Amino acid sequence: MAIISDFQEEEAKPSTSSSPPPKPVPFNASLDPSNPVGFLEKVFDFLAEESDFLGKENADKEISTVVRVAQEKSKKKVEKVAPKVEIKKEETEIKKEVKSEPMEVDKKDDKKEEETSSRLKVPNKGNGLDLEKYSWTQTLQEVTVNVPVPSGTRSRSVVCEIKKNHLKFGLKGQPPVIDGELFQSVKPDDCYWSIEDNCSLSILLTKHNQMEWWKSLVKGDPEIDTQKVEPENSKLSDLDPETRQTVEKMMFDQRQKAMGLPTSDELQKQEILKKFMSEHPEMDFSRAKVM
Numbered sequence: 001m002a003i004i005s006d007f008q009e010e011e012a013k014p015s016t017s018s019s020p021p022p023k024p025v026p027f028n029a030s031l032d033p034s035n036p037v038g039f040l041e042k043v044f045d046f047l048a049e050e051s052d053f054l055g056k057e058n059a060d061k062e063i064s065t066v067v068r069v070a071q072e073k074s075k076k077k078v079e080k081v082a083p084k085v086e087i088k089k090e091e092t093e094i095k096k097e098v099k100s101e102p103m104e105v106d107k108k109d110d111k112k113e114e115e116t117s118s119r120l121k122v123p124n125k126g127n128g129l130d131l132e133k134y135s136w137t138q139t140l141q142e143v144t145v146n147v148p149v150p151s152g153t154r155s156r157s158v159v160c161e162i163k164k165n166h167l168k169f170g171l172k173g174q175p176p177v178i179d180g181e182l183f184q185s186v187k188p189d190d191c192y193w194s195i196e197d198n199c200s201l202s203i204l205l206t207k208h209n210q211m212e213w214w215k216s217l218v219k220g221d222p223e224i225d226t227q228k229v230e231p232e233n234s235k236l237s238d239l240d241p242e243t244r245q246t247v248e249k250m251m252f253d254q255r256q257k258a259m260g261l262p263t264s265d266e267l268q269k270q271e272i273l274k275k276f277m278s279e280h281p282e283m284d285f286s287r288a289k290v291m
Contacts, residue, residue, distance in 0.1 A: 025050045120215075120225040127213065127229045129222060133177050136217045139231070140247060141210045143186075145169075145203040145217060147177055152198055160203065162191045167218060169193075169203065180218030184209055211250060227258045 029042045047053050056062075124130050126137025126144070134147040147169060149158075159176070161168040164185050170176030182205070190206035207214075215223040231251070239247060253263040262270065277283075 119223070121222050123224040123226075123229055127224075127231065129216070129224050131221065134217075138214055140213070141207055143205040143207065143214060143217065145178070145205070147201045147203070149195070149199060149201050153195060153201070155195060158193075158195070158201065160193045160201075162186070162188050162193070162203070162205065164188055164208075167203070167205070169201070178218065180220060182218055183214045183216050184212070211246060227254055 027043075027046050029039060029046075031039045044054065053059055121129055124135070124137065127139070128135065128137040128143070134145060136143060136145045138144070145167075149171065153171070157172050159168070159170050159172055164187075165182050167178055167180065167182055168176055169178045185208040187206045187208055191204060193201060193203040196202050213226040213229050215226055231247075249264055253265075256263050
């Protein structure tokens with residue numbers, strides 16, 4: 001009987017496992033980014049009112065664990081974002097450098113052009129140059145040198161040597177006024193010198209290449225800007241038709257080059273190519289270049 005009564009008592013005891021779980025309690029609060037601690041205080045006040053979580057012995061440890069995990073997540077996000085920011089900074093710096101480099105190159109090129117133009121002298125009225133000890137002028141065929149000498153100078157006191165590529169002039173017993181390699185070769189047999197008005201000596205040099213302007217009399221002397229040479233039209237009329245045509249072509253090409261435009265030969269090639277292209281429309285000329 002005892003066994004039966006015990007069994008009945010056990011059956012009469014309520015089952016703890018069948019108790020319903022606690023219902024979730026809603027929590028409403030707003031976060032002020034300037035005062036995050038205030039938000040945490042509301043969270044802990046809510047926990048104290050609605051649960052016994054803060055009464056546990058290890059509550060502080062669990063809270064510190066949650067804080068540590070949140071901190072690690074925040075660090076990982078920062079590490080992911082930081083490289084992107086650095087890459088963007090590097091890209092912007094590279095773009096700035098790329099933009100600034102051509103400007104620097106352009107400035108350097110401009111400086112080089114200014115330096116080159118500053119070294120070249122403007123030719124005198126005779127398309128040559130007036131120097132301290134002598135002056136010289138030129139045409140396409142000849143170069144004339146004028147050297148002042150003391151009044152009453154005789155030819156026997158003059159030392160003048162004219163070679164194909166060298167000119168030496170001076171007075172006996174004195175250092176030479178000119179002694180150097182000519183800018184270009186001359187025809188010695190067609191060259192001569194003479195004393196004029198007993199106070200100056202004139203040297204006539206016949207150019208070997210009569211289709212080019214000289215930049216200087218002898219190498220090492222200051223050079224002129226040949227693009228600013230202005231030959232007289234009257235002298236062109238004195239030339240034979242073939243030579244005049246060649247001279248005019250050369251003058252035209254010099255002007256075109258100075259303006260960065262194609263020369264007469266380049267224009268002729270362009271015209272030939274255009275004519276050929278019109279006659280052969282079936283051919284692809286997209287890569288054709290005028291050499």
